[in-house]
Amino acid sequence: MNKTTLRGYALVPLIVAFMAGMIYLVYMFFVNGSAWSSNKVNTHIYTSGRITTAGAIYDANGKTLAKTSDGERIFNKSQSVRKATLHIAGDPAGVISTGVHNVFKSKLSGYSFINGIYTLKRYGGGNDLTLALNADACVAGLNALGGYKGTIGVYNYKTGALLCCVSSPTYDINNPPKDITDREKYDGIYLNRLFSGVYTPGSTFKIITAVCALQNIPDIEEMSFTCPGEIKMNGGKLVCMKTHGEVTFEEALNKSCNCAFAKIAMQLGAERLGATAKELGFNTPLRADGVRLAISSFDVSGTNNLDLSWAGVGQYTTLVNPCHMLMIAGAIANGGQGISPYIVEKITSRSGVTVYKSISKNSAISIDPAVAVKMKELLRSNVKNQYGDVRFPGLSMCGKTGTAEVDGDKPHSWFVGFSQREDLPLAVVVVAENAGSGSGIAMSAANAVLQSLKS
């Protein structure tokens, strides 16, 4: 056997390397094809960075939020609908990064590994997306915010369907304001505050402190607290809205007594409060249908009693994402197991076939069912005994207000709650920036949106 002729086998490693490279390349196309094809420089889909050719976006009732017609992106006829759904539908350029136009771009283009974007090319459109959203509720919500910056979110705590998502300030996609760069007027206009905002929670955080108390202090419901109006400690003081005197645990929550909750927080201690916050999704990346939520932060490690007390009543350095707060309320309402909100109800291909149908997914938030039941009773008591059912006609509402003190301005107005009605399993969150007390704008906006969804 001549050696020279056998030396040809030196080429075999190259052949093997080439084959391995090809397998890897195809694998890369399989894994990344969807993201690559929906890159903004892809002129099949985008024109100057704006989606022009893509599927339509509908609300749950079939209202068109956006569609492509003759190579142009067209939005809803009504200006109020366009403004109220701007942040959830997103803009064609994807500046509103949590908008459907950006998050679901590869779905809108109809991409598939086998066909690429053939349908888009052939028929001038991709998949159509039907959202869980109710556009009318969004309009009602935006109106109810009354011009305040802030956000409203409503979702079905049993299924996860996100029915209302409003973020203010907003603008008309057909006529963006000329002075949109005005920082004062349009601060964070491209931000969907429900998903990407974080706020000081104020008294809504007492829900978390209460859950922790119910978990860790066996006789908490029999305990009573004395509220002197303020508590001096560590060279500072914790103040209450007023001097509540002797209150039970339930009354403390009803009246949102800071002194009582400060005492509870001190009794629980930083460690247990931190553990409950972690269980309820603080300092944890959460997602809603692929949208990354801003992370809520709670850190009381190494604090003194004063800071811990302030943290226990929702001040200190604590920040909460509104959608996260909505999910906590939803978990309580659903008997302990949290459900993740979803945005897209179904995806229909060009040929009318449903290629995707939403499914309910458990969220990372779960509460001991016994605690959830007690918490539900307490939140029901808030509305029944404090705010009054008259504020939520026919809703059998549970909830908690928040008045979040912010530096040098009027406090943020919060409301988070849910309806107990079997046929109306909806949780709601409202934040109105610098709108004052939670029992004001936030509570009435929550009612307005739920009323619009009741019928």
Next chain:
Amino acid sequence: MAAQKQSQSKKTQAKAAASKRTAAPAPPASKNVNIVKNKRFNKTLMLLVVTAFQLLSFAPVTFADGEANMKLVYTFGSYIVAEWLYIAVAGAVAKSDDFQLEIIAFLLSGIGLAICGSIYDEYAVKQVVAIGLGLGTFTALTRILKSTDLAMLLRMPVAIASVGLLVLNLVLAKTVNGALNWIHLGSFSIQPSELVKIAFIFVGAATLEKLQATRSLTKYVVFSVGCVGALFLMRDFGTALIFFFTFIIIAFMRSGDIRTIILVCTAALLGAILIVYFKPYVATRFATYRHAWDFINDSGFQQTRVMIYSASGGLLGLGIGQGKLRTVFAASTDLVFGMLCEEWGILLAVLVVLIFAFIALYAVRGARKASSTFYSIAAVSAAGMLLFQLCLNVFGVTDLLPMTGVTLPFISRGGTSLICSWALFAFIKSVSFNIGDTRPYGKWPDIVPERRRP
């Protein structure tokens, strides 16, 4: 049945070889081997399949504007006629069915031709002329290779001419896309480095020195250093790398000395490190490498567009002429793999490039049975060169390797590249030659490859 025939033919071959060994120089028995029909392969049937594929791919190109583009009708028509004429005439002359390589080359050239036509009809006209020249080069080179004496005679002049051409290139060259590798003659422009590729293998495989000795490599090493050095001065690093790889293959085939090979590779690696230090142009290419998405609108522009549009095509493709990559610079030359993916489908693009792996296997297996060591070395190094260039191209444009701007053999638009690809196929074809005199190097009978006994 076929297998039986095959083994019979093998036996005949072996017998012929055995008799050759005893009764040198040229026993008449070897003539019979040539006309044994290859029953596994029917050239007419295969060409029919290829023609059908070509008709399917030419049709949408020809009718892209709704009505037939007559220029393309003539171009594609003459191409298909030429294929059949060539196979008919060459088949009659050689009395053989052994045309697998030619038909594969026709298939690949046809894909390139369709892509050229789908961009601009003039491109297709130029390309079909280049295919003709390539086929001519292939035929001529086949003739030369069959006569080993002539090959030996031409070896030195070719080496001198190659170096001369590269030097001429360095003197005359204009910079095109950062590389100085073009010579412009009126409206024609040629890429000497592509032509020198042919010479590089020709000179490397056909050597008068006694084989299997490291010292016999000296002259070839000098020639190689000259070629690679000239390419570096032209800043055509991709081609320089291809030459280097081919050199390694040839040097190994000839000497079998792994230590020398490792030494050469280490020296080259050190050289490469020095170059990266001193030539910022090379360093920027490496800065983009594996980070193409970070340079999406400058140095990673072409790679990201290839990835984006290839993905858009999906497995089945958007259809010829429906792509957007075609609007990107160098789409039909360096980035043609992306065009294949986007318009013809990833599936087809992968199958097309897999053909080159198959060709390489064919060469490796054929090398064992070749009637001359010259042919073994020529075939393996030519197949290696093609496959290596393919790797640089396909993985370069998809950012799995640094992008070096080399062409995809046969498919990329460009005459010189096409001629080179055809010529390289002549080297691969040489493993099937059954020359009467199995002693190409005359004086040294010890280099005649032995055959495996049946």
